[in-house]
Amino acid sequence: MDWIPIKKSLENYSVEPNLLDYEETHRTFSWSLVVEELQGSSQAQGLNIANIAVDRHAEGVKANHVAMRFIAPDWTVRDFTYSNLKAQTNRFANVLLHLGIVKGDRTFVLAGRIPSLYIAALGTLKNGSVFCPLFSAFGPEPVFQRLDRGDAKVLVTTTSLYKQKVAQLRERLPKLQQILLIDAEEDMGEGLLSLPKLMVEASEEFATVPTEAEDMALLHFTSGTTGMPKGAIHVHKAVYAHYITAKYVLDLHSNDIFWCTADPGWVTGTSYGIIAPLTHGVTSIIDEAEFDANRWYQILETQKVNVWYTAPTAIRRLMRIDIEPRKHYDLSQLRLVHSVGEPLNPEAVIWGQEKLGLPIHDNWWQTETGGIMIANYPTMDIRPGSMGRPLPGIEAAIVRRHEDGTVEVIDKPGVDGDLALKPGFPSLFRGYLHEEERYCKCFVGDWYISGDLAARDADGYFWFVGREDDIIKTSGHMVGPFEVENALMEHPAVAEAGVIGKPNPMIGELVKAFVSLKPGRQPSEGLKLELIGFARQKLGAAIAPKEIEFQDNLPKTRSGKIMRRLLKARELGLPEGDLSTLETN
Ligand code: ATP
Ligand code: MG
Numbered sequence: 083m084d085w086i087p088i089k090k091s092l093e094n095y096s097v098e099p100n101l102l103d104y105e106e107t108h109r110t111f112s113w114s115l116v117v118e119e120l121q122g123s124s125q126a127q128g129l130n131i132a133n134i135a136v137d138r139h140a141e142g143v144k145a146n147h148v149a150m151r152f153i154a155p156d157w158t159v160r161d162f163t164y165s166n167l168k169a170q171t172n173r174f175a176n177v178l179l180h181l182g183i184v185k186g187d188r189t190f191v192l193a194g195r196i197p198s199l200y201i202a203a204l205g206t207l208k209n210g211s212v213f214c215p216l217f218s219a220f221g222p223e224p225v226f227q228r229l230d231r232g233d234a235k236v237l238v239t240t241t242s243l244y245k246q247k248v249a250q251l252r253e254r255l256p257k258l259q260q261i262l263l264i265d266a267e268e269d270m271g272e273g274l275l276s277l278p279k280l281m282v283e284a285s286e287e288f289a290t291v292p293t294e295a296e297d298m299a300l301l302h303f304t305s306g307t308t309g310m311p312k313g314a315i316h317v318h319k320a321v322y323a324h325y326i327t328a329k330y331v332l333d334l335h336s337n338d339i340f341w342c343t344a345d346p347g348w349v350t351g352t353s354y355g356i357i358a359p360l361t362h363g364v365t366s367i368i369d370e371a372e373f374d375a376n377r378w379y380q381i382l383e384t385q386k387v388n389v390w391y392t393a394p395t396a397i398r399r400l401m402r403i404d405i406e407p408r409k410h411y412d413l414s415q416l417r418l419v420h421s422v423g424e425p426l427n428p429e430a431v432i433w434g435q436e437k438l439g440l441p442i443h444d445n446w447w448q449t450e451t452g453g454i455m456i457a458n459y460p461t462m463d464i465r466p467g468s469m470g471r472p473l474p475g476i477e478a479a480i481v482r483r484h485e486d487g488t489v490e491v492i493d494k495p496g497v498d499g500d501l502a503l504k505p506g507f508p509s510l511f512r513g514y515l516h517e518e519e520r521y522c523k524c525f526v527g528d529w530y531i532s533g534d535l536a537a538r539d540a541d542g543y544f545w546f547v548g549r550e551d552d553i554i555k556t557s558g559h560m561v562g563p564f565e566v567e568n569a570l571m572e573h574p575a576v577a578e579a580g581v582i583g584k585p586n587p588m589i590g591e592l593v594k595a596f597v598s599l600k601p602g603r604q605p606s607e608g609l610k611l612e613l614i615g616f617a618r619q620k621l622g623a624a625i626a627p628k629e630i631e632f633q634d635n636l637p638k639t640r641s642g643k644i645m646r647r648l649l650k651a652r653e654l655g656l657p658e659g660d661l662s663t664l665e666t667n
Contacts, residue, residue, distance in 0.1 A: 088431070088441045088464040096417060099460045101330040104471065111474035113508060116322045120361070129295045131321045132171060132207040135360035137290070140168035144363040152197055153381065155371040160197060164363070167204070170197075170281075172288035174205025177280045178236065181260050185210035185291055186298060188232050192216040192225060192239040192247070195345060195355075195370050198264040198277065202238045203346065203356055207299055207318075210291030211236075214301040214313075217347025217640055217663075222247045224662035229255055231516060232301055232313055238262045238277065241270075295319035295508075301515060302349045304449040305639045306663035308533075308551050308647055313515035314349075314449045321357060323453035323509030327473060328358035331445055331457040332389050333418055341367040341381065342391040348641040349449040350422055353509075354391055358453075375403050379411045386415040393423040395642030397430045397442060402577045402600055407437055418460055420445060424643050425546045425564040427571045428466035444469050446546065448532060450524070452509030456544050467568065468543040469536070477504035480538050481529055489527035498547050498560060501536040502529035535562065552646045554583030555590045561625050563646060569620040570595055570627075573613055575603040580636045581627065582650040595627035596649050598636055605632035639663040 092099070101107055120134055139145070145165040152160045162170070178189065189206040191213070193199045199215070206213040214232050216225055225247050229237065234257065239248060241263050248261065262277040269275050293299070300316040328334045332354070340359045344351035359366040367385050371377060373396060382390065400407075407413060419434055419442045426444040434442035445457035446469040456478055458470035472478040480492045480499040492499045503510070510530060514521045524531055535547040547553070548562035555561075563581035570579040577600045583591030597613065599605060610630045617626035637648045640663050651658050 086466070088435055088466065090461060090463050092461070095460065097333075097335050100333050100335075101459050101474075102461060104459060104462060104474075107330070108472075108474045113322060113475055116326050116475075120322065120325055128292045129318045129321070130207060130210075130290050130293045131299055131318050131324075131357060132204040133290050134321050134325070135357050136164060136167050136171060136204055139164040139360070139363045147363065148365045149360060149363075150197070150200060150366050150368060151385070152195075152368045152370060153385075162197065164360075167201070167360075169286040170201045171205040171208055172286050173281050173284040174201050175208040175288045175290070176284035177262070177277070178206065178209040178211060179288075180280075180284070181236070183209060183211050183236055183260075185293070187211045187235040188214055188301060189236045189238065190214045190216055190229055190232065190234045191346075192218060192220070192237060192243050193264060194218045194240075195351075195368050196264070198238065199346060200356055200368070202262075203352070207293075208288060208290045210293050210297070212298050212301050213352075214303075215346040215352055217345055218243060219640055220247070220347075220662065222251060226251045226254060227662060228303055228311075228313070229258060232303075234258050236260045236262065238264065240264045241266050244274075293318050296512075298512070300352065300452075302352065302449050305348060305641045305643055306660055307639055307643045307645060308549060310660045311663060312449075312517060312520065314452075314511040315513045315515055316452045316509065317512055320353075320452045320509035321361060323475075323507060324353050324358040325361040326475065327454040327457075328354070328362055330473060331443075331454050331459060332358070332391060332420060333460050334359060334362040334364050334389060336363055338362075338364045338388045339367060339386055339415075340364050340389045340391070341369075341385070341387045343369070343373075343378075343396060344391070344393065344423075344641070348423075349452070350391070350393075350641075353453055373399065375400055375405060379405070379407050379413075382413055382416060383411040388415055389418045389420070390416060391420045391422070393642050394421055394426045394430060395424065395638065397421060397426070397434070398578055401430065401433050401437075404601075408439055413438060416440060419443060420457075422447065422454070423641060425567075426467075427568050429568070429571045431464060431466035441466075446470075446534075446544070448534075450511045450530075450532075451503065451507075452511060455503060465539075465543050468539070468545050470544065471542050472544070476507055478502070478544065479504075479529070480536060480544075481531070483526055483531070487526065489529050495540040496537055498535055498537045498562070500550070501532045501534045501544070503532065504528060505530050549646075552582070554581070554593055556583060556586075556593055557589040557624050559624055561593060566593060566595060566617065566621065566625065566627060569617045570597060570613060572620070573616050575599050575609060576613070578636055578644070580644040580646055580649050582646050582653065584629070584650070584653055592629065593625065593627045594629040594631070594653065596631050596633050596636055598633055638665045640665045 443458040
């Protein structure tokens with residue numbers, strides 16, 4: 083927990099932050115106040131995410147405000163106002179209704195970040211059915227696994243994705259009744275329908291199917307970083323968490339332009355790429371193209387993005403290339419930058435401060451928690467390397483599990499343990515689909531055990547140590563890979579590092595680091611020794627890596643997380659396990 087804080091100053095902050103007094107808000111927070119704020123007197127009429135996100139604004143002063151702006155790869159821009167979005171999502175809900183898709187049925191979408199995906203997501207919710215996104219770069223087998231395990235009844239996709247990935251699976255998916263093709267002018271056979279045709283025929287009027295707070299709304303598969311992806315179930319009530327986290331952490335204000343770079347195939351891309359910004363009536367930017375540093379800076383500049391939510395993997399890619407963003411781009415509108423998905427190295431926070439003029443705000447959460455749980459806030463000093471402090475309404479603790487099934491809360495600062503959350507907040511998952519036992523195992527005593535290890539400092543900031551599965555036991559020490567990776571990242575030659583424990587008869591496990599180098603740096607024995615020496619100086623000999631191997635690209639999930647389990651399996655010649663989410667290019 084070595085840190086030099088980045089002191090907060092609101093001098094250049096163009097709005098009044100929503101969360102002015104963290105301690106006070108924490109103390110007085112209650113979820114019923116959020117319900118009141120969002121729904122007022124209409125609470126008795128049930129709850130539907132899409133109504134809160136879209137219709138509430140379409141029927142008010144925001145009707146003609148741009149809700150979503152899509153930027154196509156060729157830079158063509160398509161805008162949808164809240165009113166357009168209401169009409170389109172109503173049409174889609176009618177399409178499902180006419181096809182006999184009812185409350186609780188699962189609608190999957192396999193598509194890039196194009197308008198139809200977003201319309202289908204929100205229209206599905208209006209119809210009372212369950213939205214389940216699939217990342218468009220999945221191969222046929224991962225698509226099959228999820229459609230099958232998720233009991234898909236409808237799939238929305240494009241003709242080419244259908245031909246490449248789904249056509250050969252249909253016989254194995256007897257429950258899949260309808261496939262709606264986003265770009266087909268005409269129907270293409272039984273159960274293979276033209277979505278544009280159905281949309282034209284459908285009415286723009288739709289009375290949202292009554293859903294209750296506890297009705298299933300979203301099914302999200304986890305990233306598969308540690309093993310086979312799990313299908314996490316979320317309910318309509320999760321919207322309260324989407325809303326309040328976007329208020330306090332993202333600090334959204336009514337006229338903001340917000341850009342979440344995540345694909346809806348991952349939970350961040352749905353919770354914060356679709357739902358949360360709409361609940362605040364802001365304009366969301368959606369880039370249909372893939373990562374490109376210059377393109378991204380150009381989007382920040384030309385769209386005048388105020389709040390930007392991205393991931394460590396993207397930030398490390400920006401850090402790797404030699405662009406001085408503030409020299410070449412006007413980023414004066416940018417107010418806040420956030421990151422989630424993986425540990426954010428202190429180097430990256432500081433890079434933000436130096437190169438973007440803004441520190442990067444790390445936050446922590448999981449598919450299972452549905453929304454941000456621990457975060458850095460605009461009004462709070464940042465301790466680079468820390469995930470920040472729990473949201474108002476969220477009780478987080480470091481705990482130790484005992485063999486007798488009891489859980490002890492560790493009050494002492496600086497001690498590693500399980501990062502646990504007190505259940506009872508609205509966006510906590512309600513199950514792993516068809517895996518009841520696995521779900522039950524996550525709850526011990528009064529706590530939800532996240533599977534991550536962390537420590538808390540004396541001021542209540544949480545520090546990530548590692549995933550339970552990745553912790554290395556070496557010479558009597560428990561070493562979190564993050565600590566070692568951070569130390570290596572401080573070396574000017576290192577672009578990225580992934581650290582594992584390799585069984586060793588003398589010391590239990592030996593710390594081994596896989597390192598990718600910055601452009602222009604060449605691997606050599608000399609550099610290996612230099613890196614080992616560099617890490618020793620920072621970490622001490624017991625924790626520093628004893629072996630280093632250079633790799634051009636570390637294996638990552640498609641959502642950009644380093645797959646340490648795969649580095650380890652390959653190192654040890656063990657089976658590689660589920661690779662459905664492995665990035666292959
Ligand atoms: P699987 O559960 O299938 O192995 P996954 O855990 O990577 O995949 P997600 O739910 O997408 O799937 O990711 C959540 C995990 O990502 C967290 O449990 C944590 O390990 C990591 N993570 C997310 N944000 C942060 C952060 N700010 N700092 C450190 N780790 C983070
Ligand atoms: Mg997980």
